[in-house]
Amino acid sequence: MFLWRIQGASAQKITWNQHIAPIIHANCTPCHKKGDAAPFELVTYDDVAKRATFIKQVTQSRYMPPWKADSHYASFANERRLKDEEIAMIAEWADNKMPKGKEVAGQPEHFLEGTHYHRKPDTVLQMPRAFHIKGDNKERFIVYKIPYEMAQDMNVEAIEFVSNNRKVIHHANYEIDAVPDLDIYAGTDYINLTEDDREKYIQYVPFRQHMIYYGGWIPGATCESYPKNIGWILPKRGVILLTLHYAPVGKDEDNISGIQLFFTKTPVKREIRAVSFGSGGVGQKDIDPYFYIPADAVKTFRLKVTVPEDQSIMYVWPHMHYIGKTFKAFGVTPTGDTVKMVSVTDWSYNWQEVYWYSKLLKLPKGTVIHIEATYDNTAANPANPSSPPRLIYSSGDMKSTDEMLTLVMLYLTYEKEDETISLKNENIMK
Ligand code: HEC
Incomplete structure (x- = not known):
């Protein structure tokens, strides 16, 4: 250089x-x-x-x-x-052989345990039982269901992923679903996406149609909190679907993970909403061309969605599985301007994360969001889980060797001067 x-x-x-x-x-x-x-x-x-x-x-x-x-x-x-x-x-x-130099006073040697937020959590919702990870050096993808009931709806000002054993987790995502009328306790505690559990997975589909919030964690990520007056409401009864990507381990381990929540008495003035586009979400059937990837093909798919009101976007979470290569999202406004949203040019399943905008990003009513993703299903792709490559088809479920084309967004209804609101937060410590 x-x-x-x-x-x-x-x-x-x-x-x-x-x-x-x-x-x-x-x-x-x-x-x-x-x-x-x-x-x-x-x-x-x-x-x-x-x-x-x-x-x-x-x-x-x-x-x-x-x-x-x-x-x-x-x-x-x-x-x-x-x-x-x-x-x-x-x-x-x-x-220069790594000179040590003089000590500088006040260097941080201690890193906070427990939380990255500036105060203690109000509640922790965690897996009711530990998940046992066999020491067989295999990756595992688990969706764990955490049913919960509270006395009333709660205003949330911050949320944080927690785990008793973070070193076995490569990444985690959680969605919170409001399900007042469904039996949240019936069925299985978790499904294993690495094995053929499609039958079981169907149990969770009804929950996923009531998404209130969606968040993500990778090693090094802290907590999610929001500018003044902005937050979301934890419904009094619901489920958390916690997706965990467990790294391969050489000896048996146990894991209990969950989320901790920070509530506020101040009513949330501006409510955050979450939406999932593409596989398993809004517009699944409109992905163009039809979403399947023949063996030995490199294919690009597109999805276009129209924004129904002026909106302010907080974050985007692009999602594909192993053979994803590039992912791009941008908006084209009714006056023809392009709003660049996110571009990942060398996708890696291991490093997917939630991308928080520096400031709220405005998408005017009528903006068309273009989502474009390319997949490489050839033997030349070292990330291809199948050798030789096989036809990859997805009906929107989350099995890890199938594929997905998904973009999740957190957003608000736009208000004047939102573009000046910063999403960096001083209440979060590294
Ligand atoms: C977001 C979490 C994260 C951050 C931040 C991070 N690392 Fe890593 N690093 C990892 C993980 C996980 C691995 C092991 C997996 C891998 O290599 O992909 C790793 C692997 C490595 C390796 C071994 C690579 C290899 O080929 O085996 C080195 C060296 C390293 N990190 C140095 C650094 C340095 C230096 C920084 C800061 C400038 C840094 N890391 C920041 C998570 C992180």
Whole structure:
């Protein structure tokens, strides 16, 4: 990489204490710490110095920190990317034999346990029984049903994924469904998407037609909270469908996960809503062409949906499975302007996440949202789960070796000057 060298800066020696520790602690430690999914800790000088060359490589190639969305296309509040100068500093430090430098007072050595929010949660809704993960080095995808009942509807100001064993979880998503009339306790506790559980899965379909909220977690993610007056209402009775992607493990493990909620007495003035487009959601039948991918084909699918009122978008969550390659969403307004929403150019099933806009994003009434995704079902795609490739068909269910084309959005009805409302939140700690 070529960088302009400024006299003063290059004369200064890059040291761990002064320069490198703050970069690592802010950008790497949230995942590379005890109990999280990353394979080793990056906390102390020794942790980092002994892997300096490796760290130089993975930061220069931008493999780490993982961030799949194209930051030139759209910018996000939760963006995880190192600046070019930071990458250059790490390289220079590694090349100069990792000087430690003088201690700097007040460096964070402790990372918060329990919550990332600025106060304790009001309630935790968790899996009623632990899930047992066999140590057979296989991946697992589980949808766990968590039924709950409260005394009344509750105003939510923040929500956070929690787990007793985060290191076995590669990612998690949760949807909250309001189901006053359905039997939330009948049927199975969970379904296993890795095995052929279609019959069982059908049990959860009625719940999924009443989605109130949708959230996501990957290692390093914190909690979801919202600007002033904005929130959502947890219905008094419902289910949480918690999708867990368990990483392969070599010895048996147990896991209990759930969500914790932070309520407020102040009534929510502006209610957040969630919508899911594509497979299993709105417009499933309108995906063009018909959603199946023959063996050995590379195919692109499109879905167009029209926005029914002026809206402010909070986040987008693009979703495909293993053979997804690229994903793009943009709006075309009635006056012909393009609103760039998200572009992922090298999709990885392992690094899917919820992309929060830096500021509320306006989509005027009548805007057509274009969703476009390309899938590579050839043997040349190393992520193809089938060898030789097989016909991939999806009826909107979530089996991991089938495919999906889905975009989930959180949104509000637009109000004047929403474009100035920032979604960065000071109440969340890393
Ligand atoms: C969002 C969580 C997350 C963040 C942030 C993150 N890592 Fe990682 N890292 C992981 C996980 C999970 C793995 C193991 C899986 C993999 O390699 O894909 C990993 C693997 C690695 C590896 C091994 C790669 C290999 O090929 O085996 C290195 C080195 C690394 N990370 C360094 C860093 C550095 C340096 C940073 C900060 C600049 C960082 N990581 C930030 C989650 C993260």
